[in-house]
């Protein structure tokens with residue numbers, strides 16, 4: 001039944017049906033501190049100029065670092081990197097303690113075996129309710145060979161190959 005007041009659990013259940021990428025966005029603050037979070041809200045936004053977006057909870061411990069950053073790096077995780085996704089979603093731990101993050105594009109922390117890395121300059125911050133929409137102007141790209149990790153129905157998985165190739169836009 002449709003109602004004007006959308007039920008919160010129905011909304012999250014519906015959105016869980018939308019397959020999403022799994023990324024780790026990272027940045028470095030003015031004193032050299034490293035910050036990162038798991039984000040499935042990553043999306044392409046514009047081709048000319050090349051823009052991407054990722055949404056970050058205003059209450060997240062990483063929010064201040066990202067909204068004041070000059071640049072950030074989005075690591076698109078490969079199918080065998082779900083452990084990294086869980087670690088960078090955990091609160092109150094040193095997410096970088098495992099030592100798997102290397103210095104990548106523009107000195108930002110990144111994963112050598114990511115399915116892709118997209119390095120951005122912070123272009124704009126748009127208000128998105130309880131989240132901030134971080135818009136990045138893409139400045140450097142790396143693509144890897146790994147199959148990307150997918151998040152759907154609250155589980156990690158891998159894309160199921162389909163016979164229909166859509167091709168590049």
Ligand SMILES: Cc1cc2nc3c(=O)[nH]c(=O)nc-3n(C[C@H](O)[C@H](O)[C@H](O)COP(=O)(O)O)c2cc1C
Nearest residue numbers: 037038039040041055056057060061062088089091
């Ligand atoms: C698969 C997955 C996807 C997530 N996507 C987002 C996201 O797009 N934006 C966001 O703000 N938090 C997202 N989170 C939650 C954050 O990773 C993190 O847990 C949250 O910001 C709380 O972190 P804090 O301890 O730094 O406050 C996601 C978590 C998981 C497990």
